[in-house]
Amino acid sequence: xxxxxxxxxxxxxxxxxxxxxxxxxxxxxxxxxxxxxxxxxxxxxxxxxxxxxxxxxxxxxxxxxxxxxxxxxxxxxxxxxxxxxxxxxxxxxxxxxxxxxxxxxxxxxxxxxxxxxxxxxxxxxxxxxxxxxxxx
Numbered sequence: 001x002x003x004x005x006x007x008x009x010x011x012x013x014x015x016x017x018x019x020x021x022x023x024x025x026x027x028x029x030x031x032x033x034x035x036x037x038x039x040x041x042x043x044x045x046x047x048x049x050x051x052x053x054x055x056x057x058x059x060x061x062x063x064x065x066x067x068x069x070x071x072x073x074x075x076x077x078x079x080x081x082x083x084x085x086x087x088x089x090x091x092x093x094x095x096x097x098x099x100x101x102x103x104x105x106x107x108x109x110x111x112x113x114x115x116x117x118x119x120x121x122x123x124x125x126x127x128x129x130x131x132x133x134x135x136x
Contacts, residue, residue, distance in 0.1 A: 076117050079103065086124035087115060 079085065083095045085105065093105035096112055103120065106112050 075123060076120060079120065079123070084124050085120050086122045088119050088121045092124055 079095055079098070081095055081098060084092065085095060085103075086092055087105065087107075091107050093107040093113075093115075095103050096106045097104035099114075102114050102116050104112050105115050
């Protein structure tokens with residue numbers, strides 16, 4: 001088939017296509033002749049990737065918080081009499097007595113305070129060892 005025969009066939013088909021009429025569907029959009037109206041895309045389909053990303057993000061945040069809570073509970077469980085701790089108030093102290101829901105902590109010579117178990121921020125070494133500037 002030559003280029004000229006293809007060009008001639010296209011020219012004869014063009015006027016026939018120009019005479020076709022278009023149908024208008026109820027919502028005012030023009031449709032191709034003989035074609036059915038296309039369904040609208042579901043709104044959920046467009047939102048699905050965002051929902052999935054949000055769900056994965058929440059899953060990882062919850063998993064991280066659970067690991068931190070387990071680590072903190074292990075730290076509190078290993079506190080025994082004589083353990084050096086850092087309190088949430090920023091004071092260092094030594095555990096003198098372990099009670100069911102609290103600790104008695106000595107923060108200075110003959111100065112003891114009772115602290116709830118969640119009042120322990122971290123296990124601590126001697127503050128002079130923790131801060132190299134204080135040792136000088």
